[in-house]
Amino acid sequence: MTKDRSSVFLFIDDETIPLAELETPIVFDFxxxxxxxxxxxxxxxxxxxxxREGIRKIRFIVKNGPSVSVEGLKDDDIVDGVLPLMINAYDKGNQKSFVIEGSETPQTVPVxxxxxxxLIAGWGAYYLITYFSGLPY
Structure with missing residues (x-):
């Protein structure tokens, strides 16, 4: 490495061997x-x-595996009896092509x-009944 630029060493977790040794400024695909x-x-x-040396630590969470979605039970819920659960696991898959099947989690219709x-169906029925019966509004 040249002596007129700073260099950086990248380490993951507690590894003693660097992931990469690079000269700055850089763009690095991690x-x-x-x-x-x-x-x-x-x-x-x-x-x-x-x-002279400087150190910076950045904490991050890796989630490369399939994502898990659960409907019917949340963190810290108080439950009793039988719970109907909907569980789905899906992955990003090949990011060069998009696959519809399994990429979204089906959800129940909210109350x-x-x-x-x-209300819309009731209003529509009322309108149709009054329109065809000839009754004034």
Whole structure:
């Protein structure tokens, strides 16, 4: 490495061997697909041309595996009896092509949506009955 630029050493978690040794300024594609899911720390050690060092640690969470969606039970819920659960696991897959099947989690229709649909259907029925019966509004 040249002596007129700072260099950086990238470490993952508690590794003693750097992931990369680079000269600054750089643009670096950090591939997390080889890391296991969970919490990690990226440690960047910089060394100036004069020999001084600086350290920066960045905590991050890797989630490369399939995403899991659960409907019917949330964190810290108080439950009793039998719970109907809808569980789905889906992955990003090949990011060069988009696959519809399994990429979205089906969800139940919320109660407020049912109420709105019933009100609209009721209003429509009232309108049709009064329109065809010839009764004044």
């Amino acid at each position: 591939d997390t697909s080889k890391l296991p899911d969970g919490e990690h720390v990226l440690k960047i050690v910089s060394k100036s041309p004069t020999g 407020w949506m049912w109420i709105i649909m019933i």
